[in-house]
Amino acid sequence: MSKNRKKNKKIILFVCFVFFIASGFLSIVQGAVYISLKQIFHLLLYEREGTLHQILWNVRIARTVVAGLVGMCLAVSGAILQGIMGNPLASPNLIGVSSGGGFMACMIMVFFPEQHYLIPAGAFVGALSTTLVIYFLAWRQGIEPTRLILAGIAVSSFLNAGIHACTVFYPEKMIGAIGFTVGGLAARSWPDFWMIAPYGFLSILITLLLPQKLNILSLGDEVAIGLGMNVEKIRFLFIVLSSFLAASAVSVAGLLGFVGLLVPHISRIFFGSDYRYVLPSCILLGGGIVMLCDTMARCLFSPIEIPVGIIMALLGSPFFLYLLRQQRKG
Amino acid sequence: MSLKKRDEKLRLCSVIIWIILGVTGCISGTPTIKIEQNQEMLSFVDAFGDEVEVPMHPKRVVCLYHSYLELWDLAGGSVVGRVQSDQPVPEKAQQADIVGTTGTPNIEKLLVLEPDLVILSPTMNGKDEFVSLLQQQNIPYLALRYDTFDEYLKVFRLFTTITGRDDLYQKYGEEQRKEIEKLISQAPQDKKPKVLLLFVTAREVKVRFSNSTVGSMLEDLGALHVAYDAQLSQEEMQIFSMEKILERDPDFIFIQTMGKVDQVQERMKMELETHPAWKTLTAVQQEKCILLPKELYLYKPNDRYIEAYEGLARILYPEVFGE
Numbered sequence: 016m017s018k019n020r021k022k023n024k025k026i027i028l029f030v031c032f033v034f035f036i037a038s039g040f041l042s043i044v045q046g047a048v049y050i051s052l053k054q055i056f057h058l059l060l061y062e063r064e065g066t067l068h069q070i071l072w073n074v075r076i077a078r079t080v081v082a083g084l085v086g087m088c089l090a091v092s093g094a095i096l097q098g099i100m101g102n103p104l105a106s107p108n109l110i111g112v113s114s115g116g117g118f119m120a121c122m123i124m125v126f127f128p129e130q131h132y133l134i135p136a137g138a139f140v141g142a143l144s145t146t147l148v149i150y151f152l153a154w155r156q157g158i159e160p161t162r163l164i165l166a167g168i169a170v171s172s173f174l175n176a177g178i179h180a181c182t183v184f185y186p187e188k189m190i191g192a193i194g195f196t197v198g199g200l201a202a203r204s205w206p207d208f209w210m211i212a213p214y215g216f217l218s219i220l221i222t223l224l225l226p227q228k229l230n231i232l233s234l235g236d237e238v239a240i241g242l243g244m245n246v247e248k249i250r251f252l253f254i255v256l257s258s259f260l261a262a263s264a265v266s267v268a269g270l271l272g273f274v275g276l277l278v279p280h281i282s283r284i285f286f287g288s289d290y291r292y293v294l295p296s297c298i299l300l301g302g303g304i305v306m307l308c309d310t311m312a313r314c315l316f317s318p319i320e321i322p323v324g325i326i327m328a329l330l331g332s333p334f335f336l337y338l339l340r341q342q343r344k345g
Numbered sequence: 346m347s348l349k350k351r352d353e354k355l356r357l358c359s360v361i362i363w364i365i366l367g368v369t370g371c372i373s374g375t376p377t378i379k380i381e382q383n384q385e386m387l388s389f390v391d392a393f394g395d396e397v398e399v400p401m402h403p404k405r406v407v408c409l410y411h412s413y414l415e416l417w418d419l420a421g422g423s424v425v426g427r428v429q430s431d432q433p434v435p436e437k438a439q440q441a442d443i444v445g446t447t448g449t450p451n452i453e454k455l456l457v458l459e460p461d462l463v464i465l466s467p468t469m470n471g472k473d474e475f476v477s478l479l480q481q482q483n484i485p486y487l488a489l490r491y492d493t494f495d496e497y498l499k500v501f502r503l504f505t506t507i508t509g510r511d512d513l514y515q516k517y518g519e520e521q522r523k524e525i526e527k528l529i530s531q532a533p534q535d536k537k538p539k540v541l542l543l544f545v546t547a548r549e550v551k552v553r554f555s556n557s558t559v560g561s562m563l564e565d566l567g568a569l570h571v572a573y574d575a576q577l578s579q580e581e582m583q584i585f586s587m588e589k590i591l592e593r594d595p596d597f598i599f600i601q602t603m604g605k606v607d608q609v610q611e612r613m614k615m616e617l618e619t620h621p622a623w624k625t626l627t628a629v630q631q632e633k634c635i636l637l638p639k640e641l642y643l644y645k646p647n648d649r650y651i652e653a654y655e656g657l658a659r660i661l662y663p664e665v666f667g668e
Binding site: 047048066069073074077132206316318319321 | 594
């Protein structure tokens with residue numbers, strides 16, 4: 016029985032892998048400019064110059080890779096937080112990543128509009144420092160998840176009020192902020208990828224090495240301490256990891272709320288709470304979903320693009336509700 | 346799944362998203378102005394499509410949208426109230442009371458001024474609540490919008506009719522029109538340079554179409570917008586496919602920005618020249634990316650339309666209009 020279940024999980028994981036590859040493939044094949052499959056191979060292998068090669072390599076493939084990485088980072092970040100907080104509603108927003116990143120971006124837009132190139136780096140620093148502030152505010156001889164969540168909500172509300180105040184007092188400077196809060200990948204290319212890749216991949220790798228620790232933490236503090244785990248240290252490590260992941264994603268793609276919250280749940284519907292499966296499936300599903308939705312965002316109204324966050328929320332939420340109903344029937 | 350079915354589903358998806366975008370207000374109407382005049386009142390169809398009446402020669406005008414204050418001033422009008430703004434304020438309006446900002450005008454301060462006409466923009470925040478409040482209080486209001494030079498002429502005609510200053514219409518309307526027509530007739534007809542007009546904000550880059558102020562000027566001068574097929578309805582700008590920009594390879598890239606132009610210039614140049622995709626464009630390589638000065642091309646040029654047209658003509662056709 017158990018052997019069968021394990022085999023089933025591996026098959027589902029393989030299906031997730033196929034979905035990831037298919038999304039990536041579709042994202043590379045489809046675009047505003049038609050390039051046939053044969054041409055794509057030719058352009059990648061032989062013809063390394065010319066407009067079509069530029070379109071394929073520096074626009075389409077670069078963006079696909081950024082989309083995939085952003086999706087992976089957000090989904091893993093959400094999965095970690097839901098595990099260590101023992102709360103199904105935990106998401107990168109909760110530890111102040113969105114509000115911190117958004118607030119910093121707003122400050123730059125309002126006070127240093129000429130230095131707008133600082134926004135990605137600023138959002139990253141804002142996200143990370145907000146997480147640390149929330150962590151230390153919630154600290155009282157250790158961290159209790161509920162207190163951390165409440166501190167997160169309070170700090171986020173405070174920063175969000177700051178963001179709204181900016182839009183009220185400086186509406187003309189905040190035009191770009193809408194793009195930031197909905198989340199989009201337009202005009203992202205290799206520099207964006209190289210900016211977040213070191214943090215993203217390293218954090219994902221470290222997380223993938225520690226699924227058992229997450230499994231134990233999600234059983235609750237008492238059990239974890241009973242099993243000899245230094246709960247505080249491990250939890251702090253995971254919070255920093257998830258903040259790094261989400262901050263990287265937010266700094267290039269804005270706030271894609273859906274992925275961090277719902278993709279871990281979709282994984283859990285398939286795999287239960289075993290992080291040895293949840294983490295890899297989050298990587299595959301998160302990356303796949305963002306690449307797929309971004310392809311639609313680029314192609315539905317081509318040559319106009321719409322922010323990927325809109326597509327994700329429009330298609331993702333009903334799909335997730337469908338999965339929830341299926342699970343209840345099951 | 347058969348191809349036909351797949352297409353159908355895709356189309357259905359598009360339709361659903363279309364409807365949502367439509368409902369959330371991404372699609373707005375074009376302004377039409379029809380004027381009917383009697384001795385004391387002037388009635389016309391405003392930007393909301395409603396027929397409204399405003400008094401001739403109003404004495405206590407409040408302007409809630411800064412861009413229109415300049416035009417009202419140009420039409421010989423004076424105001425008792427205006428909104429706060431970073432942009433230069435016409436001399437006559439400097440002593441006027443400030444009734445908040447464009448985003449959040451203060452209704453109490455407005456009512457205390459007892460206006461006999463309120464000028465507002467159909468695109469400003471909270472305009473619906475504002476308009477219904479003005480209707481309740483029986484305060485006449487003007488909600489107009491203009492982007493192209495033709496629309497400028499129509500709105501200016503209305504303003505000068507209200508102020509009774511036809512001489513100013515002749516000076517800043519008719520005379521400018523004649524000069525501009527002359528300028529356009531001098532532009533080479535066969536050259537059709539490909540242009541890309543960008544609106545760059547802190548977070549994203551959008552393409553502006555031929556219905557925007559600068560977009561229409563470029564089109565008038567015979568340029569071809571590379572984003573000619575990207576407009577869904579009446580909107581002025583959209584996020585445009587980078588792939589199409591590379592494919593159509595514009596001859597000129599015009600850039601509008603909210604930032605301070607001289608401070609942004611170097612940075613923008615470096616960004617374009619180092620970005621893997623942008624740097625391959627002919628316009629970037631030949632240094633034909635032009636950051637447009639704000640006072641002529643971001644705000645409405647109004648009495649400086651000729652200067653604005655000339656500036657663009659010199660960039661597009663230096664052989665005819667000189668560097």
